Amino acid sequence: MSKGRGRDLRVGHPERERAITLLGEHMSAGRLDVAEFDHRCERVAVSQYESDIRALFDDLPEPRPADAAPAPRSSGSKPSGQLVLGICLVTMVLVLAVVAKQAWLLVILLLGGTLWFTRRRD
Numbered sequence: 219m220s221k222g223r224g225r226d227l228r229v230g231h232p233e234r235e236r237a238i239t240l241l242g243e244h245m246s247a248g249r250l251d252v253a254e255f256d257h258r259c260e261r262v263a264v265s266q267y268e269s270d271i272r273a274l275f276d277d278l279p280e281p282r283p284a285d286a287a288p289a290p291r292s293s294g295s296k297p298s299g300q301l302v303l304g305i306c307l308v309t310m311v312l313v314l315a316v317v318a319k320q321a322w323l324l325v326i327l328l329l330g331g332t333l334w335f336t337r338r339r340d
Contacts, residue, residue: 229271
């Protein structure tokens with residue numbers, strides 16, 4: 219344990235995933251813009267301790283990681299990359315729709331994503 223951390227516990231994938239989900243709720247409520255959401259998600263991804271994640275919610279109302287129920291644990295399997303892929307896809311869609319205002323790119327991206335997901339299941 220590093221000096222000055224006291225009883226600060228280390229976090230794992232479930233805690234990071236829960237924090238990203240809660241940041242997404244705050245973005246949906248209009249409390250965070252796309253750039254701030256991206257920045258905070260990047261910081262969550264490299265967080266090692268509970269205090270690192272809690273600091274990202276200091277200026278936000280509930281829900282917060284400490285106030286919310288812990289993320290449901292899977293039955294021993296490692297987390298898949300689908301969560302990361304989903305977050306990236308949502309971020310790209312928001313950037314294309316809101317910032318770039320390029321509807322044709324949005325349509326191509328959605329069609330490509332649909333084809334990719336349907337072919338992966340086969």
